[in-house]
Amino acid sequence: MIGNIYAIAAVAIIGGGLFGFDISSMSAIISIPAYKCYFQSGPVPEDHSQCTGPTSSVQGGITAAMPGGSWLGALCSGFLSDIFGRKKAIMIAAVIWWIGSTIICASQNVGMLVVGRVINGFSVGICSAQVPVYISELAPPSKRGRLVGAQQWAITWGIMIMFYISYGSSFVDGTAAFRIPWGLQMIPAMALFGAMFFLPESPRWLARKDRWEEAHAVLTLVHSKGDPDSPFVRRELQEIREMVEFEKRNSDVTYLELFKPNMINRTHIGLFTQIWSQLTGMNVMTYKGSVYYITYVFLMAGVSGNSNLVASSIQYVINVVMTVPALLYVDRWGRRPTLLVGATLMMTWLFANAGILASKGHWAGPNGVDNTPAASWVVSGAASKGVIACSYLFVASYAPTWGPVSWIYPPELYPLRVRGKAVALATSGNWAFNFALGYFVPPSFVNIKWQTYLIFGVFCFSMLVHVFFLFPETAGKTLEEVVDIFEDPNGFRYVGTPAWKTRISTKRTRLMERNELDQEAQAEKGGEYHEESPNRSDSENIEPKA
Numbered sequence: 001m002i003g004n005i006y007a008i009a010a011v012a013i014i015g016g017g018l019f020g021f022d023i024s025s026m027s028a029i030i031s032i033p034a035y036k037c038y039f040q041s042g043p044v045p046e047d048h049s050q051c052t053g054p055t056s057s058v059q060g061g062i063t064a065a066m067p068g069g070s071w072l073g074a075l076c077s078g079f080l081s082d083i084f085g086r087k088k089a090i091m092i093a094a095v096i097w098w099i100g101s102t103i104i105c106a107s108q109n110v111g112m113l114v115v116g117r118v119i120n121g122f123s124v125g126i127c128s129a130q131v132p133v134y135i136s137e138l139a140p141p142s143k144r145g146r147l148v149g150a151q152q153w154a155i156t157w158g159i160m161i162m163f164y165i166s167y168g169s170s171f172v173d174g175t176a177a178f179r180i181p182w183g184l185q186m187i188p189a190m191a192l193f194g195a196m197f198f199l200p201e202s203p204r205w206l207a208r209k210d211r212w213e214e215a216h217a218v219l220t221l222v223h224s225k226g227d228p229d230s231p232f233v234r235r236e237l238q239e240i241r242e243m244v245e246f247e248k249r250n251s252d253v254t255y256l257e258l259f260k261p262n263m264i265n266r267t268h269i270g271l272f273t274q275i276w277s278q279l280t281g282m283n284v285m286t287y288k289g290s291v292y293y294i295t296y297v298f299l300m301a302g303v304s305g306n307s308n309l310v311a312s313s314i315q316y317v318i319n320v321v322m323t324v325p326a327l328l329y330v331d332r333w334g335r336r337p338t339l340l341v342g343a344t345l346m347m348t349w350l351f352a353n354a355g356i357l358a359s360k361g362h363w364a365g366p367n368g369v370d371n372t373p374a375a376s377w378v379v380s381g382a383a384s385k386g387v388i389a390c391s392y393l394f395v396a397s398y399a400p401t402w403g404p405v406s407w408i409y410p411p412e413l414y415p416l417r418v419r420g421k422a423v424a425l426a427t428s429g430n431w432a433f434n435f436a437l438g439y440f441v442p443p444s445f446v447n448i449k450w451q452t453y454l455i456f457g458v459f460c461f462s463m464l465v466h467v468f469f470l471f472p473e474t475a476g477k478t479l480e481e482v483v484d485i486f487e488d489p490n491g492f493r494y495v496g497t498p499a500w501k502t503r504i505s506t507k508r509t510r511l512m513e514r515n516e517l518d519q520e521a522q523a524e525k526g527g528e529y530h531e532e533s534p535n536r537s538d539s540e541n542i543e544p545k546a
Helices: 006-010 014-027 034-036 056-086 086-105 110-138 139-170 175-185 189-197 203-208 212-223 231-248 255-259 263-279 291-298 307-333 336-361 382-398 401-410 416-447 451-470 481-484 506-513 519-524 538-542
Strands: none
Touching: 006 014, 006 110, 006 139, 006 189, 014 086, 014 110, 014 139, 014 175, 014 231, 014 401, 034 139, 034 175, 034 212, 056 086, 056 110, 056 212, 056 263, 056 416, 086 110, 086 175, 110 203, 110 401, 110 416, 139 175, 139 307, 139 401, 189 307, 203 212, 203 231, 212 231, 212 255, 231 263, 231 481, 255 382, 255 416, 255 481, 263 401, 263 416, 307 336, 307 382, 336 519, 382 416, 416 451
């Protein structure tokens, strides 16, 4: 059994890579003649270069099929995870992915393509909800952010790798141009399924099933390099035991419990973390559910053909590279500052793009640019370079902020008993809005054109205000300590400690993980050891009283 937490995360986040593969297997394909002619809405012209492909509404349906399936998969994942365990739920998702990819690869018409994408989406919904839960329940508190955030990094890698595979396949004649990448996306799921056999189950799920010896063994394997008497392992096992015993005194959780007064605040925070990640504008600027449409943006900027695909792919490279700082530093930066800075920067680039398009562009006519009606607005010269630059800067702002934190944050908010279903519900919000925006983006470019950017700019301002007042800091705290924030008797009723008063605790947690804050060691030195308050800063938490 593998005990290295980085190796465990590296395997589990392949589930995120599946999402990226599915996205790019569509984005690099929708603009090539082979795809347009094979799935043409209406008669196919003799000159294949004149094929317009599916109408904007049909393409919206093809695109939205995957997030629609993901919404259902995310909701069902809570039941699968609670019954079979986090590990087996991910393995089930890998098998479902094989089935969906087979149907997509063999698609003979739009209906068959949609069915395959719905099945693939169901798999992605399970992975997107339960991989963060699995990693967060295994990871030590000081590394939890970077490890869970690695899911977003895997998504960006999946997008970039499959985009270049699809780009290379676009030079192949006939339907092989899109069937090759659609078939190759089965490979990572096979790797995920096989590698999961060598990973441990979540110790918190094992504890909830009264499998305490196994839970202790996993904690020992992952957190103390085989030392069952490690003070950190003993402390964490005791916290888990107290939480499980408390929860056993209550009835089994249902989704309705997430909307009770004592849970509604946490439920809304987790849900809106995922909803806002969709409403950032990535559906317009790049990929989150709409990397499928990035080629439209560059067509409007005057970049077409192979140059369009290459220019689009640069954003994916930026996405991969700029996610790395978040993985390295998000546990030091904290969740709140990262989200606030990200919302501010993205709002800036969205409004800038709207201004450039409004002042320097013009309508492209009913057929759009390059026979693509959704590419409805044209800019040229310096203005087109400005649109491309803002798109790149937008990606560079999203990648280290809302991209990874939208996966890191929800699993940290909930007590063990409801975590599986709560994260599933939050993730379903992501996919519901992904589905809606998948339908919205092409018609919005056709009908309201550059004003589309204004809508998402206003959303970014709204999330900035929402995060400041209601999203507490969770960085560096154990999952059990995060529960204390929301149940603080000195805070607001049903809210707990005010969000703006919460602080990062990573420094103290790292010392605790190295056993440098063990209570007995502090007592021997003559200092008075005291437990961390969720609301204290690092400096307050690591200094013993005189």
